[in-house]
Amino acid sequence: MSKGIYKLPEIKNEPVKSYAPxxxxxxxxxxxxxxxxxxxxxxxxxxxxxxxxxxxxxxICPPHDHQRLLGHYHQGDKTHVQMAIDAALKAKPAWEAMHWESRAAIFLKAAELIAGPYRYDFNAVTMIGQSKNA
Structure with a gap:
């Protein structure tokens, strides 16, 4: 383990947006x-x-309107499950060997993308999936 001193980013909640009309x-x-x-x-x-x-x-339909088709997803079977398990096991050594700072950076980048350019994508799919409106 490294004996360095690390500076973590300040932990703070995202600002709440009003979504006012x-x-x-x-x-x-x-x-x-x-x-x-x-x-x-x-x-x-x-x-x-x-x-x-x-x-x-x-x-893929909203829960309140089964007549409205949003799209389709491809369903897998047990062979796809095994492929996913094999892929995860193949990636495991590299992930384990990666420094914790690099692993943390991946999650921080994901959070940054969700809070930034993909915020409305995540909000919209969540709203549709829960039959909410704006």
Missing amino acids: GSPERQALKQKLVELNKGGLDIPMIIDGKEVRTGNLYD
């Missing part, structure tokens, strides 16, 4: 909701960093 954040969220509600999503599995499309498609 007419606010920029509400407009951005509504735009993303319109985009997602158009449908046409095709969601593959990601196994070992590669997109896997099985052709075994299942509908």
